[in-house]
Amino acid sequence: MKMNPYFSLGLDYHEIMDLSPGDLHNFLELSSREEIINWLQWNDPNGIYMDSVSISEFGAIVSKEEGIKIIKRQILEA
Template sequence: MNKIISEEEKLKHPYYKLMELRGEVLETELNTWNRLDLIEWLSWNDRNGVYKDEESMQEFGNILSKEEAIEIISRQITEA
C-alpha cells in the first residue's frame, strides 16, 4: 500500500529533507551519516538496487563503502 505523504510531512522526514540539499551542503550532511544509514537511505530510495551487505556480497562479491554510498546518493539526488 502506497501512502501519499504531504509536502509538510516530507519536510519533516530526514530522507526527504536530504533530497532538498545540493553541492557542499549535501556532501557535508552525508559525511555525518554512518555507512549503514547511507545504505538504508539508498535502499529506501531505490528499492531495486543492491546496497545491503548480504545482497551486495552475493551479487558483486564486495560491500558498498561509505565513500561509494555518498557518491551514489549525491548522483541520485542531483540527477533526479
C-alpha cells in the same frame, strides 16, 4: 500518515534532497555508513545495497564512500 525515516543528524529522508550540493556532501560525510545504505534502500528498493546481496552479486559491500557517490548522483543528477 506514515512518517519518513530520519537520519541521526535530524533530517528526514526527503529533506536531504533539498540540500545544496555542498551541504549534501557535508551532511553525508557526517552520516554513518548504515544510514547511507538505509537511505539507498529506501530510495531505490530494487538496488543492490544490503551487504549480503551485494557480496553475493559483486563480491563486496558498498562502502560509505561509494554510497555517498551513489546518493549524490541519484539526487543531483535526477
